[in-house]
Amino acid sequence: MRPNIAAAFVGLALAICCMPRGGAAAPELLRDRTASQRPALLVVGTAHFGNPGRDLLNPAVDDVLSPSRQAQIASVVQQLVAFRPTRVVLEWPATQQNQLDRTYADYVAGKAQLGRTEKEQLGLRLAKLAGLDHVEAVDWNGLPPGPQDQYEWDPYGNAHGQRDVVSAILDPSKLSALNVPLDKGTDLSTWLLQINSDAALAANHRFYFDIPMIGDADFQPGANYVGQWYARNLRIFANITRIATRPDDRVVVIYGFGHAYLLRQFARESGAFRVIDVAAVIHSRNRVAH
Numbered sequence: 001m002r003p004n005i006a007a008a009f010v011g012l013a014l015a016i017c018c019m020p021r022g023g024a025a026a027p028e029l030l031r032d033r034t035a036s037q038r039p040a041l042l043v044v045g046t047a048h049f050g051n052p053g054r055d056l057l058n059p060a061v062d063d064v065l066s067p068s069r070q071a072q073i074a075s076v077v078q079q080l081v082a083f084r085p086t087r088v089v090l091e092w093p094a095t096q097q098n099q100l101d102r103t104y105a106d107y108v109a110g111k112a113q114l115g116r117t118e119k120e121q122l123g124l125r126l127a128k129l130a131g132l133d134h135v136e137a138v139d140w141n142g143l144p145p146g147p148q149d150q151y152e153w154d155p156y157g158n159a160h161g162q163r164d165v166v167s168a169i170l171d172p173s174k175l176s177a178l179n180v181p182l183d184k185g186t187d188l189s190t191w192l193l194q195i196n197s198d199a200a201l202a203a204n205h206r207f208y209f210d211i212p213m214i215g216d217a218d219f220q221p222g223a224n225y226v227g228q229w230y231a232r233n234l235r236i237f238a239n240i241t242r243i244a245t246r247p248d249d250r251v252v253v254i255y256g257f258g259h260a261y262l263l264r265q266f267a268r269e270s271g272a273f274r275v276i277d278v279a280a281v282i283h284s285r286n287r288v289a290h
């Protein structure tokens with residue numbers, strides 16, 4: 001045993017001698033960032049321009065490829081360029097970064113035209129005009145852990161005496177009140193300001209507090225569902241934070257407007273970022289040319 005003990009002491013002595021003076025550097029914690037260490041973060045919430053209809057809230061969006069809309073998009077992007085972004089972040093699966101890299105490279109090289117999505121029309125266009133060689137994919141939308149019926153709140157409510165609550169939550173008239181359409185009478189910049197206002201984002205977010213009422217003391221799929229929504233946004237937020245590594249980073253996030261409330265909340269409460277209001281960057285044109 002003695003030779004082993006002696007070897008252990010020698011190894012410990014060498015380890016101590018080789019440590020950096022002052023000990024190992026402590027890991028950076030978001031809560032320890034000072035104001036001067038926080039990158040700027042601008043979260044621009046938007047509806048899906050391609051309008052795939054996959055979400056509970058799906059504002060109608062008219063043809064973004066029309067000449068008038070293209071002019072409005074160009075105007076909004078020019079205002080975002082004036083923000084001087086160093087990072088452009090998109091609602092694109094983080095595991096498919098290589099695909100996004102190819103899509104962006106083809107667009108910059110003139111090998112591909114922009115499609116209808118907000119990711120392309122706003123995100124890729126902005127990154128190119130800002131002179132960025134890279135666009136960030138940060139989304140995650142995988143299956144939550146455990147049996148999936150633990151998250152299926154509406155079937156559970158309908159089968160366990162809460163059909164009236166489910167119907168009220170999913171009442172089309174109440175959902176439509178949260179949807180602000182981008183129709184032919186609305187300018188894009190005015191619409192973005194409206195849906196990104198504090199009042200609109202708070203009203204949208206309050207929708208998620210009714211869903212946890214579905215369930216009972218033993219089984220709570222509503223709370224599980226909303227908890228997973230928070231978990232998804234925390235993953236997105238963590239991905240954004242990992243790519244904004246410098247205090248002088250200026251990050252523009254183009255994302256579905258349902259995410260905007262939580263992403264801003266996490267950014268503020270964590271101390272990770274200086275959150276910039278959309279109204280400080282985008283200004284309404286107050287008219288529509290058609």
